Amino acid sequence: MFIKRLGPAPAARELPCYGTFGCPDIWELADGDFAIIGANITASAALLPPSAGCAPDEAIVRVPRKLLVLAKRDIPESV
Secondary structure: OEEEEOOOOHHHHOOOOEOOOEOOEEEEEOOOOEEEEOEEOHHHHHHOOOOOOOOOOOOOEEOOHHHHHHHHHHOOOOO
């Protein structure tokens, strides 16, 4: 299911980790979609702009800016 990490491994990014095992991360999945690991901030869903929503089977995940910037080189340019 998890094919490859986007960006460097957590130890190389110098980002804060959550707890003993959790660190923000981005993974490409076998079907081409992406999995985001980050702090769950779904409780903030009421603060989303009117044009956005969070379904019951979804979560809002916060990831550090540095994580996305470092992963940019691994994100495909096209669909």
